[in-house]
Each structure stands twice: as structure tokens, then as C-alpha cells.
Amino acid sequence: MPNYRIHKTEYIDETKRVSFKYDGKTYFGCEGDTLASALLANGIHLVGRSFKYHRPRGIVSCGAEEPNAICQIGSKKDLTEPNVRATELELYEGLEASSQNCWPNVKFDIGGINNFISPLIPAGFYYKTFMWPKSFWKKVYEPLIRLSAGLGKSPTEPDPDIYDHKHVHYDVLVIGGGISGIITAKMAAKNNLKTLLVDDKKILGGSTIYQNNEAIKIDDKLSSEWLKNEIQEIKKLSNLTIKIRTSIAAYHGYNFLLAKENLTDHLPEEKKKNKIRQRLWKIRAKKVVIATGSIERPLVFNNNDRPGILLSNSINKYLDYYGVSCGENIILFTNNDSAYETSISLHKKGIKNLIVDLRKSASSELIKQAESLGIKIYFNHVVTNTFGYRKINSLEIMKLSEDGNTTVGNKIKLSCDCLGMSGGWTPMVHMHTQSGGKLDFRDDDQVFLPKENSEDKISVGSCNGDFDLENIIDKTVNKINKFLDIDNQDYQDTNIICSKENDKRNIWLLPNKIPLGKTKCFIDFQNDSTAKDIKLALKEGFRSIEHVKRYTTTGMATDQGKLSNMHALGIIADTAGVKMGTLGTTTFRPPFTPLAFGTLVGRNVGKFFEVVRKTSMHEWHVENNAEFENVGQWKRPWYYPKDGENMHDSVQRESKAARDSAGILDASTLGKIDIQGTDASEFLNRVYTNAWSKLAIGKCRYGIMLNEDGMVYDDGVTTRISENHYLMTTTTGGAANVLNKLEDYLQTEWPELDVYLTSVTDHYSTASICGPNSKKILNKLFPNLDLSDENFPHMSFKVDKIENINCRIMRISFTGELSYEINIESKYGNSLWKMCIEAGKEFNLTPYGTETMHLLRAEKGFIIVGQDTDGTMTPSDLQMDWIVSKKKYDFIGKRSLYRSDTIREDRKQLVGLLTDDPKEILEEGAQIVSDIKSKHIDMLGHVTSSYFSPNLNKSIALAVVRSGKTMKGQKLIIPMENKNINVTVSDTIFLDKDNKKLNA
Amino acid sequence: MFLINCPFCGERDQSEFSSGGEAHIVRPKQPTELSDDEWAEYLFMRKNIKGIQFERWNHAHGCRKWFNIVRDTSNDKILSVYKMGEKPPVNYK
Secondary structure, three states: OOEEEEEOOOOOOEEEEEEEEEEEEEEEEOOOOOOHHHHHHHOOOEEEEOOOOOOOOOOOOOOOOOOOOOOEEHHHHHOOOOEEEOOOOOOOOOOEEEEOOOOEEOEEEHHHHHOOOOHHHHHHHHHHHHHOOOOHHHHHHHHHHHHHOOOOOOOOOOOOEEEEEEEEEEEEEEOOOHOOOOOOHHHHHHOOEEEEEEEOOOOOOOOHHHHHOOOOOEEEEEEHHHHHHHHHHHHEEEOOOEEEEEEEEEEEOOOEEEEEOOOOOOOOHHHHOOOEEEEEEEEEEEEEEOOOOOEOOEOOOOOOOOOOOHHHHHHHHHHHHOOEOOOOOOEEEEOOHHHHHHHHHHHOOOEEEEEEEEOOOOOHHHHHHHHHHHOOOOOOOOEEEEOOOOOOOOEEEEEEEEOOOOOOEEEEEEOOOOOEEEEOOOEEHHHHHHHOOOOEOOOOOOOOEEEEOOOOOOHHHHHOOOOHHHHHHHHHHHHHHHOOOOHHHOOOOOHHHHOOOOOOOOOOOOOOOOHHHHHHEEEEOOOOEEEEHHHHHOOOOOOOOOHHHHHHHHOOOOOOOOOHHHHHHHHHHHOOHHHHHHHHHOOOOOOOOOHHHHHHHOOOHHHOOOOEEOOOHHHHHHHHOOOEEEEEOOEEEEEEEOOOOOOHHHHHHHHHHHHHHEEEEOOOOOOOEEEEEEOOOHHHHHHHHOOOOOOOEEEEEEEHHHHEOOEEEEEEEEEEEOOEEEEEEOOOOOOOHHHHHHHHHHHHHHHOOOOOOEEOOOOOEEEEEEEOOOOHHHHHHHOOOOOOOOOOOOOEEEEEEEOOOOEEEEEEEOOOOEEEEEEEHHHHHHHHHHHHHHHHHHHHOOOOHHHHHHHHHHHOOOOOOOOOOOOOOOOOOOOHHHOOOOOOOOOOOOOHHHOOOOOOOEEEEEEEEEEOOOOOOOOOEEEOOOOOOOOOOOOEEEEEEEEEEOOOOEEEEEEEOOOOOOOOOOEEEEEEEOOOOEEEEOOOOOOOOOOOOOOO | OOOOOOOOOEEEHHHHOEEEOOOOOOOOOHHHHHHHHHHHHHHHHOOOOOOOOEEEEEOOOOOEEEEEEEEOOOOOOOEEEOOOOOOEEEEEE
């Protein structure tokens, strides 16, 4: 096996071999490697196939910007992870990775045929081709496209890993642990500011940490040596927290940032177990310093995507940091000085290399050094083509014309096994723009830079466009002193020597003798978009960068165009003849690199997904086999199946028992608001549609509450406990909203009212007993209470004791039966319930759930707000005009009840529906029509509640129907998938219209 | 994610608050006297401007008090916070 690890470095422990599998084959790397560096050490460049043309692709970079080396990690259904960048994944023992987007394997890929038919798949191919015939889309095109598309495979089972969230506050957050970040962190922390420094790598120091060129020195030391000292120093600072393997995912307003800390992704399988995999840091920082650095640009020329073509600086890092050479005969193609550093490093390690430079000449320290070492430099030359299928083996260069628009002279063919390209540097302005910052364009070296720094945010170092070391250190120190309002002198006398780049030449799309249509000049490696595609988009009339991006998919892959966006912009600007700075950029959106869903949800999974509220009687319901229904956050008994009953049978039995003898419901979840104050009556007058002033103490009244737009908002019974004391009940789901709404009016519209509101929903438990035998059961529970209709009539309230515990008893009914609601302090709820059950035994007291409650109230035509209403129903629409006071001058929503829209007679109105076949049960939500023969069928309304009533022995339903009030007796049709159901409009009250049962 | 300086509790995360829309829209004292158009003006019409906006906020998961803020909607900067019933600061228009 070839070994490209050619020298020792302090970051790689060659004594610790790590075995891993790639595409099923076992390899060895060393401790300290990333998957990418280990692959390169084994001579493997080819790591995948491109998305559209299935061209062989190799590792391009050494960081987050990697477009090609993305792999599938692991193969377990729950733990496999797609699209992991091999350049960021730290190697661990037993790692299993495979290449993506190729079948049957990376070396022989059937989709590779796309490469040969590529002239047939231009930009917008899918939009253009799969348009017709229309019917083909769903059955033919989409399944085919889905089969061949996609990068990697998602896990198919729930993620078993543990994720965590942490909230932190800091004076200063420093993003990026390169040289400027380290200087900043030291200055801040030494001035007593609580500081957090985050870096996505496992070792601080950025690209300076492996820098070893004699032309670049700080205080007479190599910059890397100097920086190591600084790192040692900052580690001693007590108010500095350093988080490695931590990357900022999002920068929101008010300096609120999300960071992802990787805790176990670098550990072997057995060490990951039971540990938190990733932690999401929610950071609030008073001040944020962005020191995210810059990434090297590729160059756009024909066949610039072959395996073995990398970014020049990545070759340098693989060599000096990982000890790995990317080849034995390397060519560096550049338009700037930084490739010379790579060249010199390679030369020192004895690796043959030469330089092709776009510039006519150049004259910095680095260039002089390269020249004196005898490194061959082709100035004013351009690479025009490359060769080699699975790896580059040679290339052609030509001389550039004076203006740089064409090539001149003869082709020179050079052999090589690796090509490094350097098109200059792009400042990482992601964080700045995510936080709302604007950008400026610097023509000089064609970079977008943070436009403004604010009092709570600043960019320093190369992400701010400062590229040489002297500039970086001096400017960082000055800016940070001002920004943090401190006077740090640590770097006052720092002596910096560095090479200054004097010459620049940038050409976004490099010239070629071959017509563009016949070239493959890749811009976005991951989405396979080429310079030709961009030009085509412009030709077809696209102008906005946002449109060109979406049409050509440039920058839309998992790498979000970190390497491609600038070139796309440059080519658009050149082609359209506009200045690049005026084009703007596409929007930088979070997250910076992909984020696992697990990280975002943290601990809120499974039973912690949402808060669960249980009543005091919950235990009894569980013991008695209840099926539960979620109502808001509450768990409410839905029905209590007995002896293998299904839901229908249970509900039929429960409903019958409640009407024939007695039923009991846990009504504790209803919202309860305690209202006190001298203006309580006046307050109720204003919030309910009916009148409250005359409600006697000890009496209850049903009320409907509207929104200001006149639509029904909530309903419930309110009891007058004493002169200035009421207890309001609300719907279970509406409780919190009603309280908020009432508070809003009290605090903002009617602050003059003396009223206090307290939520007591959780303070009282409620058992509701209904049915003809309920009075007898109550009598057993409260033997001293006079339950006669004279003393305790319907809609009234008494206080009595059970075993010395106060109970509030309301005689109110939601079922139409004689009914009592017993309220007791919640801690006694379960005991009360059990006593009721015990007392009711001889009367077949049957516990019933929400489904039976719904059925019983529907038999009586009582509405449920939110089921029979949907925020567009007025009381009149509900045929409840009786509840709206004509006398009251004002209440919430009154004026809206006679707006032109609310008095329309053809509004949807609540009606009853009876099916012609009494056994046919309608589906809730089913549409209602009057005619099924016309071409255009008018929808008149829909079914809101539907049940089979065991007490009436027929199907009943409530519905909202246009002009329903006037339609009683009329035939309507409910069209279903395979039949039409005939119904007749009826009254909404199906049972006991005279309320005989209530007063029984 | 805003940091809102509740006039009763101090600076808190936005997640503790709920927004109540445009401020200083007074509920008419005599709604019955209003025409449909006038009532609709109160009921539906909101400015939703880019720039300085007066807003109602509620410290829903805190003291539950309502208060007003002045916010520049173009950059989300909260320029002023004041209690219900207090006059809006005059230097923002």
C-alpha cells in the first residue's frame, strides 16, 4: 500500500495507528488524522461521483468548505449519517465510511454515462424537459428523478443519540481561534471581561499554527512558534472559556448565537455510548468579535474538477500539519502569493513542484524565496486543460494575452499527479451578514467585506479582508482596544516580519481556445454547475444573482456554495458588463454547516417532547383502562373500553348509561378563572355578550365571549360566589388565551376597573355527575345538603363539606341531564372521585370520557367552541341570538355584530343534519352540496360534529351550511369518495327540547 | 432574538414575551356611534411600517404585564420601553 505520509509533525501521533474502513476496505491512519488526511496518506484522492454528471471527484480542501469529499458514516439504520465532510471528520478506531452518489462503486459508476450525454443536460434541464405531458410528472418523471437524485441516505430509524442544550451569557464572544481570535481573546480576558472563544477545530491556531516560512516571523520566531506561546498563555486566563470542536451555526439579532459543540463524533463507537453527542450552546454576548478567517478560492478552467486537484493551501496543510503529501509531482496554479508558501514547503520536503502564475510578474519576499530555491515559475500562463480519468496525470498550459482575455502561443504539456489551485481568498463574512450586517466590495482583490462594525459586533483578521500578518495583528489590536474600550499594551512592541503581496490579477473565467460550450469549467463542484450554465442562464434572461443561483443550482448544495458563489458572481458581472460590487450577494442563511435535527431539539424528544398535564384523577383513569386524548397539553380520558370493546361500543354504552342512570366525567381540565373586585360584575358585562349585573349570588350563568370582530371566541359557565367574587370557567384548550385576553383589556383598555384575575385551573379538581340518578348519588355524598329544586335549582351553586373538606357544587349541565359539578381542592381530587364512584355503584354510575361528552352535548345541540365554530361564526350564525343582550350599550365585539358582512343572510349557519338512512354516520369535515349534477358544484358548508346516538337510535350531526337557518326540512347531499349520502336539514336540538330532563 | 427590557422585571429573552401588535390604537368609547368604515379602521387597519414603530408587548412568561416599546423594524433595535398609560416618547415620530 502506498504511503504518502512523508514526515512527522507534532499534530499526528504516528505511533498510534487507527484502523478504519472506507468503501468496505480496511485502511490505517494515525491519531490526529481527519478521514480526508488518512485517505490521502493512503494515496486515495477519488472519493465520490459528482451529482449530475457522475464525474470522478477527489478531496479538494481541508475544511468546512469541502464540496466533494462528503461521505456516509456507519450503516446502522438509526445512526448512519449522510453528507459528512471527510475533511472535518476526525479519524477514530473502527470508523466506517463510504462514498456517496455512485453505483455500483466509486471507481465504476453507471451514472457516469451522464458525463457523455452532458450536452443534453444544460442548466434548467429538469424545468425544461419534464413539463409535458402533465400526467407523466407524478407517475414517470418524479419517481425516476427521485431514484437517481439525492446525496447519501438518511437514517430510517429514530436517532438514539443524546443531545443537550446550554444557555450562556458572556461579555465577549470570539468566533474563531486563529491568530486574530487568540489575540482578541487574550486582550478581552486580561481586561476582566468574561470571554468565550470558540473554534470548530480540535486545535486552536487556524492556519498560522502550521506556518513555517522564514519570511514570516513574529518577535524573531516562526509565527507558528509565537502563536503556540500565546495559546499556552491564554489557557491560563481564568475568565476565558475555550471551546474547541465548536462551530457557530447561527448569528441572530441582539447577539444571540447558536453554537454546536461536538463531543463524541471523534470517539470510537464504544466510547460514544451514553455520552452526550452534541451540545447546542445558546449564547448571549454583550459583544461579538468575528474572526472566522477566509477560505481559498479555486480557479475556473477546463476540467478543473479531476481527482488530485486541490486548493493550494490545503496541500500545504496536509503537508505541514498532517505530514501527508498530496502527490510526488505537484503543479501549483495561482493568481496570488499564497501558493508560493505551499511551493516552498513542498520543496523543503523534497517534493518536486512548479508554479503556473496568472500574473505577468510578481516581486514579494515569498517569490524571491521561491526563485532562489530554483522553483520553476511560469508567469503569465494559464492552465487550459487537465487529463486523467480517476486522477489527474497531466495538464496543458498556455500563455495569456496582454489583456488576459485569450491565450496565445503554443500549448505546453506538463505531467503531474496533483494540481494545487489558488484563486485568492474569500473572507468568511457569513457571521457578519447573518447578523444583519451589510457588505462592501473591494475592487482591488475582488472581495466582499463587512461594511460597518457596530458597537456590539466587529470583524477582525482575514474575514475582514486583512491578509498579511502585520496587517492582521496591528489592525486587530487597534480595533479591539477601541471596540472593548480598553488599553491593552501586550502587542505594542511586537515585531512582525512578513511578505507583502504587491501584484494581483484576477480572472473569474479563465480563457481557453476551446469554445466554452465544449469545456467543463466547474464552478459548483457538488451540484455540478459550470461556467457554461451560468452564461446560459444569462442568455435566457436571468439577471438577479438569486435567480441565476436557483436556475443553475449554483451554491445550493450542502456546502452552500462556499467555494462557488464568488465565481458565479464574477462571471455574471463580467458577462453582463456590470461591476461586481453592484450585483450584491446571495443571502447567507444559517446554519453555517449542516446541523442535526437532534442538536436542535436537544432533550425535547419522546416523553419530553411537550409538557404533559394530568388531573388528580389521572391514576384512577389509568387503572380503569381509559384511552386518553390530548386536549392542549392535557391528557383527558377519551373512553373507558370494557372487555375488549372498541371505541364505538364503549361510547354507546357510556352514553346510554349517562342518560338511563348516571355518568361521571373528569371535568378538572376546564379553565377556571377566579375574578374578584368591586367592578367584577361590570367587567363580565363588558366581556360576555349577555347581561351579568343582575345575576344573584349563588347563581350560575352560561356566557359567550366574542373577539372584537364579533366572532365567538370562548364559552363557559360563570358562578357568582359573592357580591364581588365570580368563578369563570372556560374551554379546556382556551383557558390560557382567555386569561391573557382578559388581562389585556384590564391592563390596557379598562385600567380604571377594580378587578383581579387569577388562574385557578390547577387548584381545583372537578367531578361532574349527570343522569336521572345523579341527585341520589349527591345525596349520599352530601347527606346534609338540601338538593330540592327549590333550594338548589338548575344553574345554582352551593358550598358543602365532604369529611370536613370544602366543596363547591354547581348544578349545571353540558349533557342536558340533571347534573352536578363538584369542585374540590386538587389534592383531594382523586379521593373525591373514588368516593363518587363508590357512592354511585348501586346506580351503575359509569365513568365516561370526552367522546361520550361530545355525543351527549350534540344530542342537546350544545356547541363546542373550536369544533362547531372556527373563528368565523357569530352567535347569530350559531342560532344563539338569545344570548346577545340588546340592552347593553357595549361589550367586546358588539359593534361587529352589525357590520355589513356579519348581517349577511347567506353566512354559514349552524344546523342539524339527519341522514336518510339513520344508520349512516357522516364524516366530520365532509362537504355539503345541494346538487351533484352541474359541472361546478357549490360547496354549501361542512359537517362539524357527527355521532350515532344510542339514545335516539339514529345518526345525528351538526353542520355549518350557507343560509342554513332557512333550510329546515330541505334535502342536501354529502358526496363521499364512493357514494353520495342524502341528508335532511333539522333543528340543532335532537333530544329533550323542553329541558324536562334538566329539571327532573 | 430580542432582548427586551421589561419595565417591571428588567432585561429578558424574547421567548418570555408575546407581541400584541401596534400600540396606541384606542378602543372607541362609543362603538355604536361609528360607521362600518370607522369601526373597520379600528378593527383591521394597522400601519406595519418599515422604520420606527410603536408596539405592545406582554411579558407573558414573567410578570404578565403589558407595556409599550418603540422599535425600528428595519434593524429590530428597541429604542425605548414604557409602561401602559404613559405617553410615547416624543423624540420618535
